[in-house]
Amino acid sequence: MRTVVVTGVGRYLGARVAVRLARDPNVGRVIGVDAAHALDVAAGGDVLDDLTGVEVVRADLRAAEVASVIADAGADTVVHLAVVTSPEAVGGRAAMKDLNIIGTMQLLAACQQAPTVRKLVVRSSTAAYGASFRDPAVFTEDTEPREVPRGGFARDILDIEGYVRGFCRRRPDVMATVLRFVPFVGRHADTRLTRYFSQPVVPTVLGRDPRLQFVHVDDALEVLHRSVTEDHPGTYNVAGPGVLLLSQAIRRAGRVAVPVPEFGLAAAATLIPGFSYDQVDLFVHGRVVDVSRLIGEYRFTPRPTAEAFDEFARAHRLDALLPPDRVRAAEATLRDSIRLLRLGGQWARRRVSEARADQVREA
Amino acid sequence: MPVGDEWDTRIASALALLRRRLTGEYEVDEFGFDRELTDEVIYPALRVLYRHWFRVEVFNVEHVPAAGSALVVANHAGTLPVDSLMLSLAVHDEHPAHRHLRLLGADLVFRTPIVSEISRKLGSTLACHPDAERLLGAGELVGVFPEGFKGVGKPYWQRYRLQRFGRGGFVSAALKTKAPIVPVAIVGAEEIYPLLGNIKPLARLLGTPYFPVTPTFPWLGPLGAVPLPSKWLIEFGEPIDPTPWVDRADDPMVVFNLTDQVREVIQTTLHRLLARRPDPFGD
Numbered sequence: 056m057r058t059v060v061v062t063g064v065g066r067y068l069g070a071r072v073a074v075r076l077a078r079d080p081n082v083g084r085v086i087g088v089d090a091a092h093a094l095d096v097a098a099g100g101d102v103l104d105d106l107t108g109v110e111v112v113r114a115d116l117r118a119a120e121v122a123s124v125i126a127d128a129g130a131d132t133v134v135h136l137a138v139v140t141s142p143e144a145v146g147g148r149a150a151m152k153d154l155n156i157i158g159t160m161q162l163l164a165a166c167q168q169a170p171t172v173r174k175l176v177v178r179s180s181t182a183a184y185g186a187s188f189r190d191p192a193v194f195t196e197d198t199e200p201r202e203v204p205r206g207g208f209a210r211d212i213l214d215i216e217g218y219v220r221g222f223c224r225r226r227p228d229v230m231a232t233v234l235r236f237v238p239f240v241g242r243h244a245d246t247r248l249t250r251y252f253s254q255p256v257v258p259t260v261l262g263r264d265p266r267l268q269f270v271h272v273d274d275a276l277e278v279l280h281r282s283v284t285e286d287h288p289g290t291y292n293v294a295g296p297g298v299l300l301l302s303q304a305i306r307r308a309g310r311v312a313v314p315v316p317e318f319g320l321a322a323a324a325t326l327i328p329g330f331s332y333d334q335v336d337l338f339v340h341g342r343v344v345d346v347s348r349l350i351g352e353y354r355f356t357p358r359p360t361a362e363a364f365d366e367f368a369r370a371h372r373l374d375a376l377l378p379p380d381r382v383r384a385a386e387a388t389l390r391d392s393i394r395l396l397r398l399g400g401q402w403a404r405r406r407v408s409e410a411r412a413d414q415v416r417e418a
Numbered sequence: 419m420p421v422g423d424e425w426d427t428r429i430a431s432a433l434a435l436l437r438r439r440l441t442g443e444y445e446v447d448e449f450g451f452d453r454e455l456t457d458e459v460i461y462p463a464l465r466v467l468y469r470h471w472f473r474v475e476v477f478n479v480e481h482v483p484a485a486g487s488a489l490v491v492a493n494h495a496g497t498l499p500v501d502s503l504m505l506s507l508a509v510h511d512e513h514p515a516h517r518h519l520r521l522l523g524a525d526l527v528f529r530t531p532i533v534s535e536i537s538r539k540l541g542s543t544l545a546c547h548p549d550a551e552r553l554l555g556a557g558e559l560v561g562v563f564p565e566g567f568k569g570v571g572k573p574y575w576q577r578y579r580l581q582r583f584g585r586g587g588f589v590s591a592a593l594k595t596k597a598p599i600v601p602v603a604i605v606g607a608e609e610i611y612p613l614l615g616n617i618k619p620l621a622r623l624l625g626t627p628y629f630p631v632t633p634t635f636p637w638l639g640p641l642g643a644v645p646l647p648s649k650w651l652i653e654f655g656e657p658i659d660p661t662p663w664v665d666r667a668d669d670p671m672v673v674f675n676l677t678d679q680v681r682e683v684i685q686t687t688l689h690r691l692l693a694r695r696p697d698p699f700g701d
Binding site: 343390 | 430434447450532
């Protein structure tokens with residue numbers, strides 16, 4: 056029976072992963088760790104309502120206390136999901152970097168000291184590849200970033216993956232699975248990206264139409280779960296196969312795009328809190344990854360990007376400016392009225408020519 | 419339901435296209451190629467230029483395989499890469515299989531707003547090994563201009579003189595994926611914007627490889643963007659089968675020899691085509 060420690064249970068992904076593991080009869084104990092602060096915030100929402108079966112421990116990852124949690128439980132598997140993707144959730148970029156970098160370092164140090172640990176599963180991101188005009192169209196797991204990305208989150212991800220590689224060198228007996236996720240979408244997913252697409256009018260970069268990929272939250276959970284219950288060492292891209300262009304996604308969600316010049320966005324990235332180069336570079340150059348390694352190894356195919364996005368879009372269509380069904384109705388009306396007009400015209404012409412023929416006959 | 423005529427069908431399909439575009443119900447591939455937009459909007463517009471402005475004539479298009487991967491290698495000229503668009507249209511319209519040519523472009527293309535967006539939608543991608551091999555591996559028809567900026571931005575008095583073919587990266591990509599190489603000679607692109615000079619400081623300011631001076635640009639302002647109506651001839655050469663060398667894709671001698679062979683074929687074909695077209699602007 057496995058004993059699993061899951062970090063970041065104060066947030067949606069961590070909570071769902073922990074609960075699902077707790078329900079799995081093949082998993083013995085599930086210990087959920089998060090900072091007291093994050094857990095209090097979560098308790099206000101509905102994340103913690105059904106953390107049934109999960110032993111929740113309030114511990115700050117940045118402090119050494121996490122080591123005793125792992126050691127006391129004799130955990131054999133550690134699932135690291137406490138990776139912060141945006142500064143506004145934790146009160147600034149400095150705190151975000153602290154949580155990501157120091158948190159991961161402390162956790163890995165704790166794992167290194169715990170001889171019981173046999174497996175490590177880390178949530179990473181495709182932000183690790185960066186985004187630039189010199190990059191190949193599709194990233195495989197072996198693609199190295201051309202240069203250090205300018206986005207803070209992307210730099211954190213590179214550091215986190217670097218620490219994991221170092222840890223694997225020091226503890227070759229531990230099987231490490233690194234999952235590089237594309238942004239999540241789903242009925243309930245509340246991320247910066249889903250908030251972006253929920254606005255009625257959506258800003259885009261003038262003259263750019265980036266290729267985007269999404270993964271459905273449920274598929275991400277499936278992959279994380281299998282990473283614990285099955286053995287899949289290595290690094291994997293996790294994305295819904297296929298691609299949506301930003302313009303296409305906006306149209307599918309029934310929103311209206313407002314193109315903004317690139318330099319305006321770059322200025323916004325430095326001025327507006329919560330808006331960073333991570334987004335600017337993604338929305339200028341886009342990012343697409345190859346998922347064949349995941350599909351081959353896990354024997355599991357996430358639902359396609361377009362399908363995952365459509366499900367999200369259907370759930371958020373309430374205030375859309377251009378809902379697809381209305382466009383379809385307008386099309387039908389327009390088509391039928393043109394046909395009626397043309398039929399009317401034909402009929403009138405026929406009547407005129409008949410009348411002329413009558414006149415000729417009368418004459 | 420009244421019995422519709424041809425116009426009813428046309429109006430209905432145009433409205434359906436408009437609706438699909440407005441609601442995003444179309445597909446793009448992982449490179450960003452938008453087949454519907456290309457076939458229904460961009461190609462029809464280019465076709466006017468192809469048929470009536472440049473009067474393009476195509477020879478031996480059957481040398482392009484009807485299925486499976488192949489690397490189409492052509493000469494590059496004309497200040498602006500109009501030849502890449504005309505070559506794509508020639509392959510699509512004249513070949514019985516109506517294949518789409520997936521062009522490999524310089525990084526400047528993907529750095530520039532609007533141009534990058536349209537290029538991706540037309541099926542282009544960055545000229546780099548991973549992308550070339552991925553496309554060829556998927557059985558696509560890939561188009562490449564190994565001269566790059568040296569070809570497209572050469573002065574008018576050097577017209578139809580092939581420039582250096584880079585490092586031969588296209589040959590190693592073809593060898594690695596066992597794709598046949600189809601050499602293509604394009605006559606006509608050199609005369610569309612005869613390049614007389616290059617304002618280097620402006621080019622440096624804009625970050626472009628050159629700032630062109632042609633008989634009409636920049637003197638006539640936007641009118642200078644109208645290409646001269648030269649007569650175009652495009653000839654496809656016999657495919658070069660890479661099979662004898664596939665296990666030596668990393669051998670620089672093999673790569674250089676094949677590169678030279680392709681270059682030689684294109685240069686010879688260019689001279690022959692030029693002899694057939696004494697007046698660049700004739701019929």
